[in-house]
Amino acid sequence: MLQSHLQDTWVAPTATPETADDVRDAVTGELVCRVSSQGLDLAGAFDHARRVGGPALRDLTFHQRADLLDAVAAAVRARREELYALSARAGATLTDARYDIDGGIRVLRDSSTRARAELPNAPFLVEGPAERLARGEDFLGVHLCTPSPGLMLQVNAFNFPVWAPLEKLAQAVLAGLPTVVKPATPTAYLTERLVRIVTEAGVLPPGTLQLVVGSVRPALDLLREQDVLSFTGSAATAEVLRTHPNLVSRSVRFNAEADSVNAIVLAPDVRPGSPLFAAFVREVVTEMTVKAGQKCTAIRRVLVPREHELAALDAISSELTGVTIGNPAAEGVRMGAVVSLAQREDVRRSVRRIAESGRFVHGDPDKVRVVGADPERGAFLDTLLISADPEAAAPHEVEPFGPAATVLAYRDTRHATDLLARGRGSLAASVVGDDLAWTAAFVREAAPWHGRLHLLDTTNMNQTTGHGSPLPALRHGGPGRAGGGSEMAGTRGVVDLMQRTALQASPRLLDSLAPPPSSPSSSPTETAETA
Numbered sequence: 034m035l036q037s038h039l040q041d042t043w044v045a046p047t048a049t050p051e052t053a054d055d056v057r058d059a060v061t062g063e064l065v066c067r068v069s070s071q072g073l074d075l076a077g078a079f080d081h082a083r084r085v086g087g088p089a090l091r092d093l094t095f096h097q098r099a100d101l102l103d104a105v106a107a108a109v110r111a112r113r114e115e116l117y118a119l120s121a122r123a124g125a126t127l128t129d130a131r132y133d134i135d136g137g138i139r140v141l142r143d144s145s146t147r148a149r150a151e152l153p154n155a156p157f158l159v160e161g162p163a164e165r166l167a168r169g170e171d172f173l174g175v176h177l178c179t180p181s182p183g184l185m186l187q188v189n190a191f192n193f194p195v196w197a198p199l200e201k202l203a204q205a206v207l208a209g210l211p212t213v214v215k216p217a218t219p220t221a222y223l224t225e226r227l228v229r230i231v232t233e234a235g236v237l238p239p240g241t242l243q244l245v246v247g248s249v250r251p252a253l254d255l256l257r258e259q260d261v262l263s264f265t266g267s268a269a270t271a272e273v274l275r276t277h278p279n280l281v282s283r284s285v286r287f288n289a290e291a292d293s294v295n296a297i298v299l300a301p302d303v304r305p306g307s308p309l310f311a312a313f314v315r316e317v318v319t320e321m322t323v324k325a326g327q328k329c330t331a332i333r334r335v336l337v338p339r340e341h342e343l344a345a346l347d348a349i350s351s352e353l354t355g356v357t358i359g360n361p362a363a364e365g366v367r368m369g370a371v372v373s374l375a376q377r378e379d380v381r382r383s384v385r386r387i388a389e390s391g392r393f394v395h396g397d398p399d400k401v402r403v404v405g406a407d408p409e410r411g412a413f414l415d416t417l418l419i420s421a422d423p424e425a426a427a428p429h430e431v432e433p434f435g436p437a438a439t440v441l442a443y444r445d446t447r448h449a450t451d452l453l454a455r456g457r458g459s460l461a462a463s464v465v466g467d468d469l470a471w472t473a474a475f476v477r478e479a480a481p482w483h484g485r486l487h488l489l490d491t492t493n494m495n496q497t498t499g500h501g502s503p504l505p506a507l508r509h510g511g512p513g514r515a516g517g518g519s520e521m522a523g524t525r526g527v528v529d530l531m532q533r534t535a536l537q538a539s540p541r542l543l544d545s546l547a548p549p550p551s552s553p554s555s556s557p558t559e560t561a562e563t564a
């Protein structure tokens with residue numbers, strides 16, 4: 034029975050094995066743990082965060098909070114092999130595990146470095162320059178950003194059990210908010226080990242980090258005006274949370290990063306067989322196979338000019354043929370299992386619905402050849418490439434959260450932008466092309482529907498971090514179906530979690546708010562690049 038970490042103590046639920054949820058190994062089907070929040074004192078945990086964790090963080094400067102992030106990063110890095118090993122039980126290859134675990138470490142390091150460079154060595158931020166509010170010089174206005182006396186409740190998805198809580202923790206700690214983490218049940222054991230690593234290191238003030246394993250539905254009634262609910266998951270769940278009566282009545286800040294049918298668009302000037310066309314194919318295959326396609330940013334729709342449709346289908350299918358699927362521990366395996374048998378069935382239903390308007394070009398949703406594992410006991414799926422009617426509804430509405438993508442042929446530029454918009458808002462899209470005029474015009478039409486646009490051409494194709502890689506310095510989120518929220522974004526994301534208050538005052542009073550001069554905080558011993 035997995036434990037929770039509440040009020041700085043590890044506690045077990047009162048549930049019996051019969052009333053708890055079983056979590057099974059994605060590769061072998063063996064029982065990993067049982068999960069429940071029955072009998073946990075959630076009200077006490079929230080009070081502890083606000084009464085103990087919050088004041089401790091708010092007393093620190095931004096630079097001192099950055100030091101905490103460096104300490105957390107060092108603690109996780111020292112024991113990351115434990116997390117790699119557990120990730121394999123969730124079907125992740127070592128590459129997948131590093132994407133999640135090392136990615137989380139890098140976010141901590143990047144956030145701490147940016148805080149020292151861009152935020153003052155003070156507990157709050159005065160946004161300037163001052164605005165003159167009268168004819169004279171003695172009545173000025175600025176905006177003051179202060180930490181809220183509340184908490185952040187993280188509700189996370191199963192696909193990034195390490196990166197997601199660390200990314201949100203980085204922003205929350207810098208903003209002076211204690212954090213309560215609620216992991217998704219299928220990979221809760223990974224987040225539980227992460228929190229054990231951090232708490233055993235003793236690097237955070239008491240009350241800063243707590244963990245609730247199991248349902249937190251009753252906790253939604255405990256949230257207050259100064260709290261933040263940061264959600265990552267399905268658009269359907271986000272809709273339910275957004276309209277929760279307590280969140281509405283108390284105006285609780287709600288940030289949602291939801292699923293979306295992200296796309297990649299091949300520009301008309303890119304010819305099959307060219308290096309840029311090969312880079313386009315690599316992006317599609319990478320997004321289909323990293324973490325078995327279980328990324329919120331993964332490519333689901335592949336938009337290609339009609340005249341290049343067959344070439345694109347052949348090239349992508351050929352690359353997918355070389356992907357070995359199976360036990361992540363087996364030599365040569367490039368893609369593991371999806372997280373659970375239930376997730377496998379969900380993907381199967383989704384791809385069948387999309388294929389009603391087309392056909393499977395590569396892969397069979399019901400059969401897969403695997404290495405080193407039983408294809409029925411493990412949650413394995415073949416890589417599934419579909420060619421579908423671009424005018425059908427399903428390719429733009431249904432997200433198969435697994436190793437699947439759909440190729441859609443567009444007639445002209447207007448048709449391509451219209452197809453993108455039918456996704457009703459996405460986290461990310463890639464545009465691949467060298468025609469600057471075409472890409473610039475395309476971006477103007479596509480940008481309002483996306484949180485991030487990845488523009489790939491021959492000058493950057495050997496340096497790109499890839500379509501699906503959110504970066505700490507940039508906003509991560511998207512409009513419409515993607516949730517309308519925003520995560521990370523460097524220090525902008527930190528300020529978004531704070532209260533911005535307009536101050537109208539004399540220059541002498543405003544000057545008194547300026548932080549005293551001090552020597553810069555010491556640089557972290559390890560950079561984000563080496564994490």
